[in-house]
Amino acid sequence: AQTVTQSQPEMSVQEAETVTLSCTYDTSENNYYLFWYKQPPSRQMILVIRQEAYKQQNATENRFSVNFQKAAKSFSLKISDSQLGDTAMYFCAFMSEVNDMRFGAGTRLTVKP
Amino acid sequence: NAGVTQTPKFQVLKTGQSMTLQCAQDMNHEYMSWYRQDPGMGLRLIHYSVGAGITDQGEVPNGYNVSRSTTEDFPLRLLSAAPSQTSVYFCASSYSSGSPLHFGNGTRLTVT
Numbered sequence: 001a002q003t004v005t006q007s008q009p010e011m012s013v014q015e016a017e018t019v020t021l022s023c024t025y026d027t028s029e030n031n032y033y034l035f036w037y038k039q040p041p042s043r044q045m046i047l048v049i050r051q052e053a054y055k056q057q058n059a060t061e062n063r064f065s066v067n068f069q070k071a072a073k074s075f076s077l078k079i080s081d082s083q084l085g086d087t088a089m090y091f092c093a094f095m096s097e098v099n100d101m102r103f104g105a106g107t108r109l110t111v112k113p
Numbered sequence: 114n115a116g117v118t119q120t121p122k123f124q125v126l127k128t129g130q131s132m133t134l135q136c137a138q139d140m141n142h143e144y145m146s147w148y149r150q151d152p153g154m155g156l157r158l159i160h161y162s163v164g165a166g167i168t169d170q171g172e173v174p175n176g177y178n179v180s181r182s183t184t185e186d187f188p189l190r191l192l193s194a195a196p197s198q199t200s201v202y203f204c205a206s207s208y209s210s211g212s213p214l215h216f217g218n219g220t221r222l223t224v225t
Contacts, residue, residue: 009153033211045203045216052211091155097210099144099163100171103155 002027002094006104013082014112020067021077021107023092030054033095034068034075039106040088048090051075082111115139119204119217126194126224134189134220136204144207145187146171146214147179149200156203162187194224 003026013019025034036048051059051068058066063080079086092104120135138145146161148171158171162181176198178190187206191198201221205214 004155006155035213043201043219045205045214047213050213095211099146099207099210099212100158100161101146101205101214102158102172103148105153105155 002029002032002096002100002102004092004094004102004104006092006107008107009105010108010110012110012112013079015082015084017082018078018080019082019109021079021090021092021109023075023077023104025073025075025092025094027073027094027096029096031097034066035093035095035101036064036066036075036077037091037093037103038086038088039091040085045091049077079109084111084113087111117204117206117215117217119202119220121220122218124220124222126191126222128194128196128224130194131190131192132194133191134202134204134222136187136189136217137185138187138204138206138215139185140206140208140215141184142206142208142215143184144209144212145181146205147177147187147189148203148205149173149198150203150219151200159189159202191222196224198222199224 034051038046067076089106095101117138147159148156160179162168204217
């Protein structure tokens with residue numbers, strides 16, 4: 001079974017600075033998908049970014065970008081120009097081709113003014 | 114669009130009671146799933162379905178049953194609630210293989 005590891009339970013960053021959240025995963029599959037989800041205190045799960053494993057180009061969404069290293073099975077999330085509204089739990093997730101999505105334990109990010 | 118709708122939002126049960134958490138989606142998604150979220154453990158997959166009439170077990174299926182009689186609905190049944198089932202439950206759906214999951218707003222369940 002696939003496993004997803006987020007080794008940073010908590011992180012903090014000053015407003016307007018850049019922060020990187022780490023994620024590693026373990027799989028024997030060649031085709032899969034990776035995601036980052038954000039969960040603010042409202043409990044809602046919000047998609048941040050998606051990466052297809054067969055694409056070498058790193059995905060970007062405005063201030064959010066990933067560093068996808070397939071050989072190392074690493075999928076980190078970089079948040080640039082951090083804003084107070086970025087304060088949330090962030091979950092890394094792995095999805096196989098049968099849509100079986102597995103999540104990491106999460107990183108609690110606090111953006112300080 | 115309503116998206117994924119979960120009911121109820123909160124529920125308190127006594128040990129041994131049974132109940133059903135409802136989940137409905139109006140996006141014609143084939144794939145639906147149930148997760149539980151516990152502190153420090155992220156979201157763990159309970160059961161999932163790739164289409165009407167098809168269900169399969171996830172990581173933590175014990176104590177839960179599901180059925181998928183229609184594309185829209187995917188209820189989760191607790192047959193005999195236990196304190197270990199105290200958690201926040203999320204239902205999710207997606208359009209196709211590799212598509213992001215759309216989540217409901219969650220149900221906070223407490224079993225005393």
